[in-house]
Amino acid sequence: MSKDFYTQFILPYAGIIIKICRAYTxxxxxxxxxYQEICLQLWKGRDNFKGNSKWSTWVYRVSLNVCLSLLRTDKKVSKNSVELPEVEGSLQPDANPFTNESLQLLYQAIKQLPDLDRxxxxLYLEENSYREIAEIMGLSANNIGVKITRIKKKLKELLDGKIY
Known part of the structure; x- marks a missing residue:
């Protein structure tokens, strides 16, 4: 993976990747x-990006698919690891994603949700529109609206009970 690719196509979207990884680890x-596997898959799949959607949509889709795949197989792909170039402040959006207590509680609640709801x-917390979420997830915008209402209710219940 070239430093230019990382700097231009991954680093600006590191916040997306970090939030998704955080919810699944x-x-x-x-x-x-x-995080490393997502970067690798973005690099390997860069020629498959057709430009029919925004690059950020592609990043979301690849990130979610990688996390769900790793979660399902429960295997870490260490033999296919690639060295990411050293870029100062590469994880700047949230340098240590495991420290903020209230955020930790939210992510703990999110982890209790089924994979699709998670x-x-x-995507909703990233302030994507229902249409954008629908495009990424392959569902209708109306279906997304209904699901978000139900997910919020479930999260409130989990947070009110301080998660079990």
């Missing part, structure tokens, strides 16, 4: 593995 080590609420 429990440890810093897993977080780093997921992906939808992450």
């Amino acid at each position: 429990d440890t810093e080590e897993d977080f780093q593995d997921y 992906a939808i609420i992450l």
Whole structure:
């Protein structure tokens, strides 16, 4: 992976990748593995990006698919690891994603959700429109609206009970 690709196509979207990885991992080590695998898959799949949507949509889709795939197989792909170029402040959006207590509670609640709901609420929290979320998830905008209402209710219940 070239430093130029990382700087131009990954670093500006690191916040997206970090938030998605954070929702699907429990440890810093897993977080780093997921982040690295997403970067690798973005680089490997760059020629498949047709430009029919925004690059950020592609980043969301790849990130979610990688996390769900790693979660399902419970395997870390260490033999296919690639060295990411050293770029100062590469994880700037949230240098240590496991420290803020209230955020930690929110992510703990999000982790209790089914995979599809988890992906939808992450996109919603990123302030994507229902249409954008629908495009990324392959659902209708109306369906997204209904799901978000139900997810918010479930998260409120989990947070009010301080998560179990």
